[in-house]
Amino acid sequence: MAQDSARQAPPSPASPARALLPAILPALVVGVLASLLLLLVSELAEQLQDVLWKNLPDALGVGRYSVLWMVVMLTATGIAVGLVVWKAPGHAGPDPATTGLDAPVLPLVVLPGLLLATMLMLAGGPSLGPENPIIAVNVALVYWLGHRLLPRAPGRVWPVLAEAATIGALFGTPVAAALLISEALAGRQSEGPLWDNVFAPLVAAAAGAMTATLLDRPSFDLGLPPFGEPDWGDLLSAMVIASVGALLAMAAVRAFPYVHGAFARLRHPMLALPAGGIVLGLLAALGGHLTLFKGLAEVGELAHDPEGWTAGEFATMTVVKLAALLVAASCGFRGGRIFPAVFVGVALGLTAHAVVPAVHPAIGVATGVLGVLLAITRQGWVSLFVAAALVASPAVIALLCIASLPAWLLVTGRPQMQLREDGTAIR
Known part of the structure; x- marks a missing residue:
């Protein structure tokens, strides 16, 4: 026992304040x-x-x-x-x-x-x-x-x-x-x-x-209807929506190397980027103007009126925005993937609310964003933070933590939405 203790490295000393100041x-x-x-x-x-x-x-x-x-x-x-x-x-x-x-x-x-x-x-x-x-x-x-x-x-x-x-x-x-x-x-x-x-x-x-x-006073709170005390139905909804969001986003992640490879075969930015722009324009024609841009302002418009669109319209915007994110990231546009992924998650959550009105909009939005971000970013803490910040409801946090577990099992160890130099996906 003494020998085992002697073999253990001593803990690293804390940095003194004078080293941090x-x-x-x-x-x-x-x-x-x-x-x-x-x-x-x-x-x-x-x-x-x-x-x-x-x-x-x-x-x-x-x-x-x-x-x-x-x-x-x-x-x-x-x-x-x-x-x-x-x-x-x-x-x-x-x-x-x-x-x-x-x-x-x-x-x-x-x-x-x-x-x-x-x-x-x-x-x-x-x-x-x-x-x-x-x-x-x-x-x-x-x-x-x-x-x-x-x-x-x-x-x-x-x-x-x-x-x-x-x-x-x-x-x-x-x-x-x-x-x-x-x-x-x-x-x-x-x-x-x-x-x-x-x-x-x-x-x-x-x-x-x-x-x-x-x-600039940025705010992520979407102003959704307040959420009260969760029940078993809310827990089930959270787990299902987060898992569906993760699976949906993973479909785009799986397609990423192939779509990127298709644009790469054009071999010149003056071919790949205009071609990507044409595809994005056609997608916008299908999904409407809310599927344009990074999506933060557009998310606020969706959340302002959760009853303003049908389930089919919300579902269309979900799929179109995810496809637009995939194309834009593949053809060479310079940008990040977090904000459009948030739009995808919000639209998915509102789709669930429109299909099953018993699903509270805050639950649908938060867990939809959680599942999509887990798949797109593979950053667990950031996904939880963004999802919680959108609804600003402490009662949702416990549900998000539980819903993240099955969603994480679906995405961990699988390809990420980032490629190596040779075009293969990072795991």
């Missing part, structure tokens, strides 16, 4: 700068979106969301982004199908093209969000600045601070960043206590979230 100021600066860049890109994209989808069609006497205009605009967006990817230095970064939230450190020359491609995508209507490219840009900028201003700091700290700051700004709270970092640390051996490792990233995430909150 110097990280506070750099983390605060990173948080503010990362948030400002996100807000700037989002604002420019919204201004361009108003021009493309309001001012221009009104001036031409064309319906803003007519089938003709949606097909024309999405095709034109594919051409514009294709030109950037073709001609910009660094080709607007790596193939977005091969990247996730954990961004590589890109050369600075790549960043202008990546930012331009992202703004054009956000304004033009493809079903992707800003998270992946904005994280990549912030990581590159913070890494470059950090190495020059504080060369003695460990190089690995800057990407973590930039990612945490951007995620905090995206969700308006540092909680999502803390959960994501904790999940990442659980997957690898780290030195010292957990809170020592997340201290500086949490400062950066808090600064990013506060900057976004003060300047």
Whole structure:
């Protein structure tokens, strides 16, 4: 027994406060700068979106969301982004199908093209969000600045601070960043206590979230009808809807390498991206204008009137948005997959409510989002957080935790919606 105890490595000592205090100021600066860049890109994209989808069609006497205009605009967006990817230095970064939230450190020359491609995508209507490219840009900028201003700091700290700051700004709270970092640390051996490792990233995430909150006031609460005390029927509904959402999203994940391979065979961004734009335009014609863009504003419109569409209309929007996410992520548009996945989950949850009115809208929405996000992101804590944040009901949290279990069994160990360089899916 004594020998066994002697063989055990002593626990790592906690980092003293004096080792953590110097990280506070750099983390605060990173948080503010990362948030400002996100807000700037989002604002420019919204201004361009108003021009493309309001001012221009009104001036031409064309319906803003007519089938003709949606097909024309999405095709034109594919051409514009294709030109950037073709001609910009660094080709607007790596193939977005091969990247996730954990961004590589890109050369600075790549960043202008990546930012331009992202703004054009956000304004033009493809079903992707800003998270992946904005994280990549912030990581590159913070890494470059950090190495020059504080060369003695460990190089690995800057990407973590930039990612945490951007995620905090995206969700308006540092909680999502803390959960994501904790999940990442659980997957690898780290030195010292957990809170020592997340201290500086949490400062950066808090600064990013506060900057976004003060300047933009983001909110994920959909304002759904309040949910009371759960019963056995709610538990059954939660488990079924989350599992269906996971299975539905896994169908898109399974198809991802094949759809990506089909666009890759076109061998040129000026062919792949316009072709993707045409397909997205046709999908928008099928699903309606709510299936355009990253989906956050459109989710609010759906949730504002859960009885405003039939079950068939909700189901159509669910499938069309998922297909649009699959196509946009496969053909080369620069963007992330979290926000359109949220739309898919919300539409699925409202489909369940329309089919079975006894399913409370809050339960349907939260568990639908949970199941879809688990399959698309493979991030358990972030999926739980986003699902809970949408309904802002403490009573739903226990149901979400239970519903996540069968959904996770359906997705764990299976292909992810991210590819290797050779086009095969990461597991």
